[in-house]
Amino acid sequence: MDIERLDQAVQALCIWYRAGHRDLPWRRMPTPYHVWVSEIMLQQTRVQTVLSYYERFMRALPTVQALAEAPEEHLMKLWEGLGYYSRARNLQKAARVICEQYSGEIPCTCEELRTLPGIGPYTAGAIASIAGGQACPAVDGNVLRVVSRLLAREWDIRSQAVKRQAERELAAVIPSDCPGDCNQALMELGAMICLPNGAPLCDSCPVKTLCLAHAAGVEQRFPVRAPKKQRPVEQRMVFLLWKDGRLALRKRPHSGLLAGLWEFPNFLKGEDPEEQLGVQLTNIRPLAHAKHVFTHLEWHMAGFCAQTGDDGLFTWVTQEQLARDIALPSAFRTYRTIALEQFDL
Numbered sequence: 097m098d099i100e101r102l103d104q105a106v107q108a109l110c111i112w113y114r115a116g117h118r119d120l121p122w123r124r125m126p127t128p129y130h131v132w133v134s135e136i137m138l139q140q141t142r143v144q145t146v147l148s149y150y151e152r153f154m155r156a157l158p159t160v161q162a163l164a165e166a167p168e169e170h171l172m173k174l175w176e177g178l179g180y181y182s183r184a185r186n187l188q189k190a191a192r193v194i195c196e197q198y199s200g201e202i203p204c205t206c207e208e209l210r211t212l213p214g215i216g217p218y219t220a221g222a223i224a225s226i227a228g229g230q231a232c233p234a235v236d237g238n239v240l241r242v243v244s245r246l247l248a249r250e251w252d253i254r255s256q257a258v259k260r261q262a263e264r265e266l267a268a269v270i271p272s273d274c275p276g277d278c279n280q281a282l283m284e285l286g287a288m289i290c291l292p293n294g295a296p297l298c299d300s301c302p303v304k305t306l307c308l309a310h311a312a313g314v315e316q317r318f319p320v321r322a323p324k325k326q327r328p329v330e331q332r333m334v335f336l337l338w339k340d341g342r343l344a345l346r347k348r349p350h351s352g353l354l355a356g357l358w359e360f361p362n363f364l365k366g367e368d369p370e371e372q373l374g375v376q377l378t379n380i381r382p383l384a385h386a387k388h389v390f391t392h393l394e395w396h397m398a399g400f401c402a403q404t405g406d407d408g409l410f411t412w413v414t415q416e417q418l419a420r421d422i423a424l425p426s427a428f429r430t431y432r433t434i435a436l437e438q439f440d441l
């Protein structure tokens with residue numbers, strides 16, 4: 097019964113999608129490379145934000161080969177501000193595998209795509225269906241929300257078991273003649289009509305006559321979410337440390353949070369600054385506070401600027417180099433802006 101309903105819904109959604117949808121740059125020429133890069137950028141990031149990054153990325157690295165060969169600093173600079181930098185690193189790792197093992201041709205089956213770094217079931221499904229015409233589902237949080245409302249399922253959409261079940265059910269109904277349209281229609285409905293926050297726009301929904309949650313007037317009861325665990329909070333001190341008109345930067349460790357990325361020196365509040373920084377400080381002044389939310393952690397930061405005459409273990413850069421060459425994680429956005437505006441140190 098649910099399968100029949102889902103089958104009718106995906107047929108109706110394909111017709112609706114073909115009649116008109118958002119004109120997004122990666123949809124204009126949906127090559128495997130375009131779909132792949134856009135889907136990776138869209139993870140955890142809004143479409144409006146991705147648009148300019150995507151265009152710039154494609155101008156700079158228009159092919160898998162160019163991505164595979166890009167210097168790391170260049171790649172990080174292109175990604176600067178998008179966050180979750182491991183996405184960019186995995187893109188490049190996968191591009192290198194594609195060049196070495198697939199002669200530079202992105203494989204277009206779900207099975208092969210899933211063996212590549214950074215490509216999970218959703219991204220593999222999106223590339224294989226949109227660019228490869230393979231009838232496989234692409235299930236993310238948006239799609240789970242739509243399906244759970246359509247079928248009035250009390251699904252906890254954070255559960256991996258639920259995701260697998262949705263994949264199985266959609267795999268049974270996805271049309272083999274237009275799998276890409278079907279997956280994009282589900283994504284489009286989730287983004288434009290069956291909204292995550294607030295009331296969905298059911299009056300404009302092409303599947304409202306099939307939707308069980310709508311029939312019962314309980315759209316917003318779905319999806320069910322298990323309560324979130326509270327994120328731990330770290331109180332940190334961040335230093336804009338100046339020496340002869342240059343700023344101190346350092347690279348983070350090669351594993352863990354923001355692995356291998358540049359940062360302003362920072363450490364847990366309560367530690368001794370001179371001990372932590374390994375230099376003598378003068379002219380210490382407080383700066384703004386800032387907060388950054390990672391997936392599993394929050395940083396609450398107190399900023400300071402100071403001067404030193406010691407080199408310490410830092411890389412010293414000018415403001416021009418900071419603006420032009422250095423990709424700083426968005427966690428430091430507030431302090432980067434301040435650093436670029438300070439002239440008197």
Ligand code: SF4
Nearest residue numbers: 290296298301307310
């Ligand atoms: S009718 Fe409303 S709740 Fe149901 S799928 Fe459409 S937008 Fe979502």
